[in-house]
Amino acid sequence: MGMDKKQKPTICVIGGSAAGMAASICAAREGAKVILIEGNEKLGRKIYATGNGKCNFLNIDQDRSHFHTSGDPAWISDALNCMDNDFVLTFFHELGLPSVVRHGGYYYPANESAATVVTCLEDEIDRLGVEVILSDRMRSLRYEDGRFSVQLRSGRAFEADAVILAMGGSASPKFGSDGSGYYYAKNFGHTIVEPLPALCPLKLKENGATFSVWAGTRINDASITLIIDEKPVISEKGEILFTDYGISGIPVFQVAGSAAIALEKNQKVSVEIDLAPGTDPEDAENAFPEWREYFGERTLQEQLSRIFPVKLIEALKVIPDRNKKMATMKATAFGKAFDTLKHLRFDVFYTSGFEQAQVSSGGVSLPEVEPVTMESKKQPGLYFAGELLDVYGDCGGYNLQFAFTSGAIAGRAAAQSCLQGGRE
Ligand SMILES: Cc1cc2nc3c(=O)[nH]c(=O)nc-3n(C[C@H](O)[C@H](O)[C@H](O)COP(=O)(O)OP(=O)(O)OC[C@H]3O[C@@H](n4cnc5c(N)ncnc54)[C@H](O)[C@@H]3O)c2cc1C
Numbered sequence: 001m002g003m004d005k006k007q008k009p010t011i012c013v014i015g016g017s018a019a020g021m022a023a024s025i026c027a028a029r030e031g032a033k034v035i036l037i038e039g040n041e042k043l044g045r046k047i048y049a050t051g052n053g054k055c056n057f058l059n060i061d062q063d064r065s066h067f068h069t070s071g072d073p074a075w076i077s078d079a080l081n082c083m084d085n086d087f088v089l090t091f092f093h094e095l096g097l098p099s100v101v102r103h104g105g106y107y108y109p110a111n112e113s114a115a116t117v118v119t120c121l122e123d124e125i126d127r128l129g130v131e132v133i134l135s136d137r138m139r140s141l142r143y144e145d146g147r148f149s150v151q152l153r154s155g156r157a158f159e160a161d162a163v164i165l166a167m168g169g170s171a172s173p174k175f176g177s178d179g180s181g182y183y184y185a186k187n188f189g190h191t192i193v194e195p196l197p198a199l200c201p202l203k204l205k206e207n208g209a210t211f212s213v214w215a216g217t218r219i220n221d222a223s224i225t226l227i228i229d230e231k232p233v234i235s236e237k238g239e240i241l242f243t244d245y246g247i248s249g250i251p252v253f254q255v256a257g258s259a260a261i262a263l264e265k266n267q268k269v270s271v272e273i274d275l276a277p278g279t280d281p282e283d284a285e286n287a288f289p290e291w292r293e294y295f296g297e298r299t300l301q302e303q304l305s306r307i308f309p310v311k312l313i314e315a316l317k318v319i320p321d322r323n324k325k326m327a328t329m330k331a332t333a334f335g336k337a338f339d340t341l342k343h344l345r346f347d348v349f350y351t352s353g354f355e356q357a358q359v360s361s362g363g364v365s366l367p368e369v370e371p372v373t374m375e376s377k378k379q380p381g382l383y384f385a386g387e388l389l390d391v392y393g394d395c396g397g398y399n400l401q402f403a404f405t406s407g408a409i410a411g412r413a414a415a416q417s418c419l420q421g422g423r424e
Contacts, residue, residue, distance in 0.1 A: 002172050009418030011411075012150050012160040014138050015181070016043040017398050019073040019407035020166035021121040022091070025215040026411030027129035027164070030319025032209070034411075035158055036130050039137035039176050043125070044118035046175035050400060055114035057089050057400040060105030064274065071191045071366035075343055076391055076402075077241060078371040083405045091408065095120040104323070106397055132414055141184050143379060155320035162381045162414040164374075166407055169360030169387040170195045181388040182363065189378040191365040193390045197357035198257030199399075202271065208318030215244040223277040226255040227270045227345075228262045231250040236275060242312060245352070247273070257361045259393060260351045269348040275341045285335035288326075296327030299306060301335055308341070316344070318369040359399050363390040367413075373413035374406055381417075383410040 011027045013020045016038030024036045025079045036043075047055060059066070062085055063327060067076045089107075097120045098110040109116050125132060133152070138149040141163060148160040165184055168177030182192045204211075211424070222240040224247070236251035255271070262269045290302060301322040305313045319337050321329060330382040354360065362386050368377050376382040393399045 009161040009415065010035065010159065011162045011164065011414050011418065012148065012158055013164045013166060013411070014141075014150070014184075015166035015168060015177075015217035015386070016040070016132065016134075017046050017166070017168060017176070017386070018044070018403035019168075019388075019410075020083040020164070021125060022404045022407030023164045023383075023385050023411035023414075024130045025121070025124050025128060026408045027415040028125075028130050028411075028413055030257060030412055030415030034128070035133065035160070036125065037133045037136060037152065038136055039135070041135045043122055043132065043134070046177070047118050047171065047400075048114050049172075049175065050114055051108060051291065051397075053114050054108050054112040055117045055400070056106045056108055056397040057092070057117065057404065058085055058099075058107035059397040059401070060085075060101060060107070061396070064272075065269075065395065066398045067391060068118060068198075068361065068393070069366055069391050070261075070362065071390055075366040075371045079374075079409065080405060082409055085401065087408070088401055088404055091404065092117075092120070095124055104396055133333065137180075138184070141187070143188075143381070148381065161418045162383065163385040164385055164407075164410045164414055165388055166385040166403075166410070167388055168361055170354045171197060171199075171357040171360045171387070173354060174340075177387070179360075184362045185384065188376060188378065188382055190368050193362040193365050194264065195360040195362035196257070196260040197351045197354050198260060198361040198392050199258045199359050199395060200357035201243065201248035201261075201352040202246050202252055202256055202259060202348050203350045203352060204271070205349055207346050208316065208325035209344075209346070210315045210317065211242070211244050211246065214242040214312050214315035217242045217312045218249070219275055219309070219312070221277065222251070223274045224251045225272045225274075226259055227272060228258070229267050232272075240273065242315075246346070246348075247271070248313065248352075253358065253395050256351050256357075257359075259348050261361065263348065263350065271346055271348060272342040273346070275344065277342075279338075279342075281335040281339040281342065285331045288331040288334040292326045292331075294327060298326050299323050300326060300329065300334065304337070304341070305329050316341070318344070323397040357394075359387055359392045361390075361392050363388050367388050372409070373417070374397075374410035375413060375417070381414075383414050385410040
């Protein structure tokens with residue numbers, strides 16, 4: 001790189017959120033001069049919003065099936081094997097941030113404050129002397145005569161020996177990630193796998209339900225099955241929220257990425273919701289004679305409203321015989337109505353879009369990036385980290401884990417490569 005041996009290499013990190021802050025810290029710890037450029041007025045804006053302000057940054061369950069890509073899943077394993085979950089815990093421990101594990105194996109900072117995570121990262125960035133530039137966005141990136149030239153909107157310009165793109169994807173653009181990272185990657189010859197919203201609510205067709213009536217209700221322990229071209233593909237359990245456009249909640253988020261990809265391919269996408277998983281319609285049938293004896297004057301709808309949220313039952317016009325008095329009904333008819341609530345089928349016509357998505361699927365195609373360094377195979381000295389890559393994870397801390405880990409790998413590798421003159 002034509003660098004004086006005593007001179008520190010300069011690494012420019014673009015994007016100052018989870019991936020970019022981890023990259024800056026790891027590059028600076030290796031001895032590089034680091035310039036971190038962030039379009040927002042402060043670092044880590046998206047991190048403040050994560051985990052409902054508590055920042056769920058890791059999960060105990062490290063099964064690789066929690067990470068998704070359109071490419072080869074072995075790439076993700078190769079990357080995460082370089083720096084596993086112990087690395088993430090040690091990284092934060094060394095920043096003075098202890099953690100706790102909650103329901104579902106979700107890791108949070110001990111004080112359950114996302115703001116503290118940002119503060120600890122900022123403190124380390126400060127201690128290491130990283131030059132932080134805020135409220136300025138990169139507007140051009142070029143590679144000439146063995147060096148990168150970074151131009152900012154303000155007119156400021158920098159030369160760098162290596163550049164790490166950690167600009168996020170297209171999800172939740174209000175936090176600064178507007179998809180511009182894809183543009184810069186493309187300019188260096190990279191393939192971009194179509195970015196789509198993932199971990200987001202689903203918009204449904206009102207097949208036999210009135211969404212304005214069920215809006216605001218929730219069921220704690222429901223299950224949802226995603227059905228693509230009439231084949232069930234994934235089932236998830238947990239709290240489902242019913243909204244005026246469809247459904248939301250963690251189990252819905254978990255299936256939304258696959259739904260978006262199938263919709264993009266023009267496949268038929270629907271969901272089946274079970275309001276009472278683990279309960280057999282036969283149990284309902286068996287309980288029915290006693291209810292009929294005591295509450296025969298009640299309609300079926302009134303009785304079901306004592307088991308499920310009133311507005312939800314009111315909205316479900318598909319329930320057969322719902323206005324019939326129980327005194328006039330047979331137990332089998334009650335069982336049939338209950339069974340309807342275990343197989344509520346709705347066509348999905350769209351996700352809620354990038355605005356409400358927590359992450360994007362798609363991004364920089366993995367075969368074009370080295371998993372153990374995050375370096376571009378198209379342009380030496382160019383590195384990628386975080387959501388910009390064609391990787392996303394389930395709810396539960398996997399996305400931040402990938403952002404921190406890939407950022408750390410990129411930062412360390414970029415600095416080591418420059419210091420060893422590895423790109424000459
Ligand atoms: C509401 C919400 C809750 C979430 N909760 C969780 C959770 O609990 N656990 C979990 O694991 N994940 C969660 N996620 C997902 C997680 O936050 C992201 O996957 C993660 O932040 C990705 O990190 P990143 O650094 O790659 O990208 P981002 O966090 O998107 O950061 C990219 C940064 O780059 C900057 N940037 C972009 N372009 C430019 C440019 N041209 N010049 C300068 N700067 C630029 C942006 O301003 C932004 O700050 C949540 C997401 C949202 C929206």
